[in-house]
Amino acid sequence: MSDLILFWHRRDLRISDNVGLAVARQQTQKVVGVFCLDPNILERDDVAPARVTYMIGCLESLQQRYAEVGSELLILFNEPTTAIPKLAESLNAKAVFWNWDVEPYAKERDRTILAALKEKGIATQNFWDQLLHSPEEIRSGSGQPYTIYTPFWKNWISKAKSTPAPALQNAIRLTDTEKEAARQAGVVELPTASYLGFIWNNNLVISPGEAAAQAKLATFCDRTIDQYQEQRNFPAVDGTSQLSAALKFGAIGIRTVWDAIATLYQNSPESAQASIQTWQQELAWREFYQHAIYNFPDLAKGAYREAFKDFPWNDNSEHFQAWCEGKTGYPIVDAAMRQMNTIGWMHNRCRMIVASFLTKDLLLNWQLGEKYFMQKLIDGDLSANNGGWQWSASSGMDPKPVRIFNPASQAQKFDLDGSYIRHWLPELSSVDTKLLITGNITPLERASLGYPAPIVDHNQQQREFKQRYQQQKL
Numbered sequence: 001m002s003d004l005i006l007f008w009h010r011r012d013l014r015i016s017d018n019v020g021l022a023v024a025r026q027q028t029q030k031v032v033g034v035f036c037l038d039p040n041i042l043e044r045d046d047v048a049p050a051r052v053t054y055m056i057g058c059l060e061s062l063q064q065r066y067a068e069v070g071s072e073l074l075i076l077f078n079e080p081t082t083a084i085p086k087l088a089e090s091l092n093a094k095a096v097f098w099n100w101d102v103e104p105y106a107k108e109r110d111r112t113i114l115a116a117l118k119e120k121g122i123a124t125q126n127f128w129d130q131l132l133h134s135p136e137e138i139r140s141g142s143g144q145p146y147t148i149y150t151p152f153w154k155n156w157i158s159k160a161k162s163t164p165a166p167a168l169q170n171a172i173r174l175t176d177t178e179k180e181a182a183r184q185a186g187v188v189e190l191p192t193a194s195y196l197g198f199i200w201n202n203n204l205v206i207s208p209g210e211a212a213a214q215a216k217l218a219t220f221c222d223r224t225i226d227q228y229q230e231q232r233n234f235p236a237v238d239g240t241s242q243l244s245a246a247l248k249f250g251a252i253g254i255r256t257v258w259d260a261i262a263t264l265y266q267n268s269p270e271s272a273q274a275s276i277q278t279w280q281q282e283l284a285w286r287e288f289y290q291h292a293i294y295n296f297p298d299l300a301k302g303a304y305r306e307a308f309k310d311f312p313w314n315d316n317s318e319h320f321q322a323w324c325e326g327k328t329g330y331p332i333v334d335a336a337m338r339q340m341n342t343i344g345w346m347h348n349r350c351r352m353i354v355a356s357f358l359t360k361d362l363l364l365n366w367q368l369g370e371k372y373f374m375q376k377l378i379d380g381d382l383s384a385n386n387g388g389w390q391w392s393a394s395s396g397m398d399p400k401p402v403r404i405f406n407p408a409s410q411a412q413k414f415d416l417d418g419s420y421i422r423h424w425l426p427e428l429s430s431v432d433t434k435l436l437i438t439g440n441i442t443p444l445e446r447a448s449l450g451y452p453a454p455i456v457d458h459n460q461q462q463r464e465f466k467q468r469y470q471q472q473k474l
Contacts, residue, residue, distance in 0.1 A: 003028045004178075006088055008098035009035045009073070010106070010250075011130050013058040014210040015065045017164035017253025020099045020127040028094075030172040033066055033073040034087060035059055036080040040105070042196060046374035050344030051245070052198040054378050057208025058251050059190055065210060071171035074187045081109060083186055085116040090185035091178055096122060099129035102294035103382050130247075131287050132161050132254055135294040138287075145295035146288070147304075147397045153284045161262070164255040205345040205378060206245050213246035217257060221264050226272035228279050233413075235336070235347035236420035241279070242345070244379035247286070258283070289387030292397060299386055299396075302367070307472040308395035313365040320368055322455050323358055326424075329446070329454035330439055332411040333357045335424035342424075344378040349414055355392035356405035361461045363468070366393035394469070402469060404462050411437040427451055 005024045012018050013035075024031045041047070059073070066073045076083045088096050096117055101107065110126075117124050128134040138156055139145060146152035174182060193200060206216055220241040224231070231239025246252045258280075265276045293299055303309050322328050326337035336350035346354075351373075358369045370389040374380040390396025394403065415421055418436040422429045427449050428436060435441050439454070446453055 002030070002092045002094060004030045004032060004091055004093045004174075006084075006091065006093045006096045007031055007033050008084060008096055009033055009062065010098060011101060011248070012099050012250035012253075013055075013062050014213075014251055014253065015062070015069065016167040016210060017256045018099070018168070018250075019129040019165050020097045020125070021168055022165035023125065023127065024095075024097045025166075025168050025171065029170065031168065032071055032091075032171075032174060033062070034076060034084070035062075035073060036076040036078065036083055037191070037196070038080050039077075040079070040109075046371050046380075047198070048344060048374065048376050048378065048380055049193065049198040049200040050202075050204065050376070050378040051380055052196060053193040053200040054204055054206070054208050054245055055249055056190065056193045056196075057204075058210075058249050061209025061211070061251075063190065066168075066171070069168050069171050070173060071168070072173045074182055075190045076186050077188050077191070078186050081112045081116065084113050085120055085122070087182065087185045087187065088117060088122050089120050090181045091174070093122060095124060097125045097127070099127050100134075101130070102135065102290045104293070104297040104300055107294075107297075130250060130254060131290060132156075132258055132283075133159055133287065135291045138291060145291060147292070148399055149285065149288050149397075152288050152291070153281060156284050156287065157280070161258050162255050164253055164259055200344070202343060204245075205343055206242055208251065210251055213243065213252035214256070216241065216243055216246065217252060217260055221260055225261065225264065225279055226268065226275050229275035232278070233349045234415070234420075235339075235350050236415060236417075236423070240348065244381075244384075245345075248379050248381045248384075254283070285387075286384060289383040292387060293383040299390070300382060303393075303395035304390060304397055305395050305401065307469070308393070311365075311395070311472055312468055314363040316362070316364065319362045319455055320358075320364055322452070323354070323362060323364075323369075324372055327452050328357065328362075328456075329452045330357065330361075330407045330458075331421045331425055331428060331436060331441075332407050332415060332439075335421045338424045340373075340376050344376055346377070349410070351388060352392055353405050353407060353410050355389055356403070357407060359393040360404045360465045361407075361456050361458055363461060363465060366390065366395060402466065404465070406458060408438045408440075408458075411439070425451070 005028050007021050007024050015021060063073045114124055133156060224239060231237045261276055265273055326334035328334055333354050336346055336354045340346040355369055358364050359366050366389045370385055373385055391398055394401040415437055418433045421436055428451060431441055443453060
């Protein structure tokens with residue numbers, strides 16, 4: 001058996017601040033990376049072209065990073081439960097290391113691969129890397145997982161955070177003989193996103209790769225985070241980190257992120273510390289939802305609250321299509337949907353607005369929206385997307401479940417001059433600002449501008465939702 005350790009990358013597409021990779025390098029200099037393009041994921045009907053394009057870009061960057069330190073990243077395109085053990089056996093690897101994931105499919109896949117490697121006599125080691133605290137670490141006084149955010153946050157923030165793991169350095173690549181064995185075991189060249197069937201012709205909101213993610217973090221810390229609390233709710237303002245895709249694919253380590261903002265917090269005036277802590281709370285929300293999907297995997301299949309497991313949602317494909325296309329007649333809703341359809345990303349405030357509209361105004365099942373988001377978003381992530389949709393739909397872990405957003409009120413608060421709406425709905429650029437943000441555009445003007453009339457009445461629909469909700473609780 002050789003000294004080779006294969007490190008299996010999944011949601012950790014970087015060589016810096018990677019817990020499992022750092023431990024592998026401590027044990028041997030001969031560390032080689034592998035990534036498996038999983039048909040079970042790529043062939044789903046909820047995979048976004050922007051997300052695959054970003055992932056392939058991150059893998060290209062990761063291959064370059066491995067080359068810089070003397071090693072390499074191998075690519076497989078096959079069923080991972082057979083491809084990973086086959087490669088490890090062909091290379092006579094002494095071990096396969098990887099970092100855990102929280103999602104139900106990943107957990108089942110990992111159990112199968114652990115058993116296959118054990119049968120072949122190949123050692124394994126596994127680590128928590130994508131979270132600051134593992135799901136087992138944050139528990140209530142009775143040892144149960146949290147289902148409400150606030151007590152979760154208080155526990156989570158009270159615990160010491162790990163420092164970034166050391167970057168991979170001075171590793172050794174495969175010999176020519178091993179490379180041939182790897183090829184025979186199924187190693188391929190990294191394909192393009194278009195080869196995989198995913199076409200994305202627009203720019204990405206964040207450039208792929210480790211260096212780009214670190215640069216994005218630096219820019220956010222230098223220019224934006226001290227105003228985050230004030231600016232984060234205004235979609236026309238560049239007031240958020242836009243690191244969600246990098247965190248989803250692990251192009252940047254969560255300890256690197258935390259270390260940067262913790263240092264900034266210590267060195268900032270009190271006026272800026274409130275904004276920094278607000279962003280820290282957003283990172284805690286990310287972990288809350290990941291812990292939730294880990295501890296309650298059935299969330300991926302349906303509602304958390306019993307009253308919503310058979311809720312009488314409407315069945316109106318025309319309304320759903322209008323929502324998808326940004327043609328509901330509600331400007332702030334339509335602007336947000338067109339933003340996502342165009343650039344593969346949507347501002348978080350707008351995600352809440354359109355989710356509330358789908359569920360509370362159109363009375364359509366939140367799972368339709370959950371799936372559509374995954375089909376479009378560069379940062380589409382099961383735990384965050386599911387958690388956000390269940391929060392908006394009133395079906396999830398929320399002590400105040402019935403929350404309804406008024407599209408006009410939201411626009412008046414967070415798009416005061418209508419600049420966000422005008423950017424994404426250029427056909428409305430000439431409309432008076434007050435009429436634009438309230439949605440009180442006359443039928444005649446809507447017709448002349450080619451903009452649809454409202455497909456539902458907000459006040460009537462929210463009353464209907466509340467009535468159905470009360471009936472479900474009886």
